[in-house]
Amino acid sequence: MNHPGETLTFSAIAQADIETFEKQKEKIVTAVTDHLFRCTALSDALSDPEHARIARECVKIFTENFLTTVKYQLPEALLDYVAWLRGFLASRSFPPSFIPHLIAGMRNAVHAFLEEGRSDDICAALRTLRLGELQRISEVRA
């Protein structure tokens, strides 16, 4: 299987969809945060106040960085940031599944807040990113 960096691309995402994402950014951040705090796989980790604070900050910064990298077609920069985030969270005992859940939450939110059909290309990029993270987790476990 290819490394996700080899396949992640934002070139299919239309400018109008990026603008809509930007307009809906606050709602997306709220929805992703809610998704993480409802996720039973993360409930133990996020019951700790410091972990909960970091999780909220992660959602905000990830959303900003995702938007910036999509807007300027910088998939490598997003992958660099996700790699940094992976190490940052691991050193703070976050479960490895946190980032895939974060990405899944964003896919749901994008689907919910962008008009039908307009979310497909952003969701496809998020799916590629999430698969890459899941692949990494399974490689580490193996």
Next chain:
Amino acid sequence: MIIQEQLRLFIAALREGDRRRSFALVREWEQNGLPDDLLYNEILIPALVRFGDNWESNDQGVVEEHVASQIVRHILAYKAVTMESDVSPGKTAMVGCVPDEHHDLASLFMANALEDAGWRVVHYGSSAPVRDIVQAVGRYRPDLLCLTMKSLGCLDATLKLLEQLRATYPELKIMVGGISQPSMRAILAPHVDVFADSLTHGVAAAGELA
């Protein structure tokens, strides 16, 4: 004393949060003739990188990282106040962070290093919006604008700033430091004269631009 030993002593003082010891070390090395460029590039910057790495890996908390940063900030201020370089007329550099960027220590290093190299420096630090930076360039009329950037989230505002600067002051030389990602550099490149790879490179490149 070899530089690695000086770095070790300085990091130990920072780790204790010992301001007096940190300042005394710098004074002692200064009296023994340690050049500022070695102090900056071989001791202060590597020490800050170490503390940043330790925060990222959760070996130290954010307060310890801030304590180290504040001590270095005071040392840079001391160096700026006591500097005895000759400032050449007509060579002005305006130095500060891109909009939305709050990590301003790199710009402090650059301000000191450029003054050391004979530039007149106007240092505005961080938290300045696009419009105000553009207006300030009109007021101070620098030959060179040195911008530092660390965070990906600043890209949008930085691009807006650079587009406005290029439209308003086409002759202004612009240097950007802190970005290593080739694809990010490629986006800013049409508006930037040079990307600084390091403090030393930035000072040398400034000299060539002016």
